[in-house]
Amino acid sequence: MELFFTSLLNGVTYGLLLFMLSSGLTLIFSMMGVLNFAHASFYMLGAYFGYVISSYVGFYPALLLAPLAVGAIGALIERYGMRRAHASGHLAELLFTFGLAFLIEEVVHLVWGKSPVPYRVPPSLDGPLFTLFSATFPTYKAFMMAVSVGMLAALYALLTRTRVGLLVQAALSKPDMVEALGHNVPRLFMLVFGGGVGLAALAGVIGGNAFVTEPGMAAAVGSIVFVVVVVGGLGSITGAFVASLAIGILQTFAVAVDYKLPFFDRVTVSQTAPVLPYLIMVLMLIARPRGLMGTRET
Amino acid sequence: MLEVRGLHAWYGKSHILQGVDLDVREGEIVSLLGRNGVGRSTTVKAIMGQVNARGNVRFRGEELVGRKPYEIARSGVGYVPEDRAIFADLTVRQNLALGRKAKAASKFDEAEAFELFPRLRERADVAAGVLSGGEQQMLTLCRTLMGDPKLVMIDEPTEGLAPMIVALVAQFLDQVRKRGIPILLVEQKLDIALELSERVYVLGHGKVVFEGTPAELRARPEIRKEWLEV
Structure with a gap:
């Protein structure tokens, strides 16, 4: 019972963090038709920016400033990089984001080195919040959940209650028609790209100190985020939400289970945890290529 | 009002428009005729800035070639594409709201759209994707009018519609003209085009091969035979 509840809470926390990444990625993909391979790199930048900014002005201002800074960088990259690459077609744009991912990683190496930086949970959020059965639930996990849920509510309100959200x-689904009705769609692309990578950066700020802030963190989470987007269905925010939680919870549970696999008794269930998301993605692509709630065929 | 001179356009390497000249004047419905693939849709897309084009498109004194689609729309060109491009997941009301260019009220508003097509009022809060083809065509026409266009380009508005609905669309186009908004119409159904239009252009191989009034076209069976009939 204890194991069940702690795993569930950990899984939900991880899932919500995944959703912060995948929501931006799926928005950018649906609108521009390009998978942003550098998306997780902005998550990493968010963590490093959060580390640097919080060392000067404290953690809470950094929670706001780091995503804003990374979002602004993202908007500039869209405006002066992606938009030009876009003129040469989707392949050029895709390769552009590939190059960008490597570029960001090398810049991080140069500036902060190859080892982890000491980005820590702020003392006010350190320590246990409550004890469930005999296990303690850390305050910071609850904080991560609160930030994620708040972000989710804000994103939902923005999309459904405002004119920009309607646009x-x-x-x-139809950017060309929106532009033909007289709306500045290129600027909308820039805002969505900036907003999407800003969300990824927010995930980095609250995830970087919960886990480890090091140059490999982008690659570690990047592939999982792609799994989430594919499983949820390209272009579906609701799908991304369901898939984020499902994969977050599933992976956390698998890690916690200590049983041995039937037939392969040298392998325990927990050892299969890293493989599970990819297995689900492959099965999903075979059985239902559109994903859980996707509208696109790709 | 709209003067197109020497308009060339390309899709990849194929040269679709090879110097199209045409005019739309105040209060006119002008039809663009021709067989499939001669570049009728490409002409309106090129005017709208959606395909790469060279040449001159002057609209109310402004040059449009080289400008972005949203700038062209803001200068007063309305465009209803062939596939209607309804936002299927959004409601009828939201689709109409997206036709407005800014928050400012427009001359044509939701109430007026509902008055013209009461069916849209009944289905105001329904996802537009579930409407019938005819209802979607009404919606897309009204959506474009919400932006107060000074000219509307409409690509194949009657395609795939039942004869009764076709008559309704034709009636609507006439009302739009009476509001003082000229129309550049791409139409496959020759009888409708000839009945509604002041003037017609026939396209062949990316060029204008005939220009005149519907009566003049009726008097030239050889043009119809060579460029229009299948």
Whole structure:
């Protein structure tokens, strides 16, 4: 019972963090038709920016400033990089984001070195929040959940209650028509790209100190985020949400289970945890290529 | 009002428009005729800035070639594409709201759209994707009018519609003209085009091969035979 509840809470926390990454990625994909391979790199930048900024002005201002800074960088990259690459077609744009991912990683190496930086949970959020049965639940996990849920509510309100949100929803499926009605779609692309990578950066700020802030963190989470987007269905935010939670919870549970696999008794269930998301993705692509709630065929 | 001179356009390497000249004047419905693949849709897309084009498109004194689609729309060109491009997941009301260019009220508003097509009012809060083809065509026409265009380009509005609905669309186009908004119409159904239009252009191989009034076209069976009939 104890194991069940702690695993569930850990899984939900991890899942919500995944959703912060995958929501931006799926928005950018639906609108521009390009998978942003550098998306997780902005998550990493968020963690490093959070580390640097919080060392000067403290953690809470950094929680706001780091995503804003990374979002602004993202908007500039869209405006002066992606938009030009886009003129040469989707392949050029895809390769551009590939190059960008390597570029960001090398810049991180140069500036902060190859080993982890000491980015720590702020003392006010350190320590246990409550004790469930005999296990303690850390305050910081609850904080991560609160930030994620708050972000989710804000994103939902923005998309469904504002005119910009309406434009974004329309442009997800038919950007050309939205532009033909007189709306500045290129600027909308820039805002969505900036906003999407800003969300990834926010995930980095609250995830970087919970886990480890090091140059490999982008690659570690990047592939999982792609799994989430594919399983949830390309272009579906709801799908991304369901898939984020499902994969977050599944992976956390698998890690916690100590049984041996039937037939392969040298392998325990927990050892299969890293493989599970990819296995689900492959099965999903075979059985239902559109994903859980995807509308696109790709 | 709209003057197109020497318009060339390409899709990849194929040279679709090879110097199209045409005019739309105040209060006119002008039809663009021709067989499939001669570049009728490409002409309106090129005017709208959606395909790479060279040449001159002057609209109310402004040059449009080289400008972005949203700038062209803001200068007063309305465009209804062939596939209607309804935002299927959004409601009828939201689709109409997206036709407005800014928060400012437009001359044509939701109430007026509902008055013209009461069916849209009944289905105001329904996802537009579930509407019938005819209802979607009404919606897309009204959506474009919400932006107060000074000219509307409409690509194949009657395609795939039942004869009764076709008559309704034709009636609507006439009303739009009476509001003082000229129309550049791409139409496959020759009888409708000839009945509605002041003037017609026939396209062949990316060029204008005939220009005149519907009566003049009726008097030239050889043009119809060579460029229009299948």
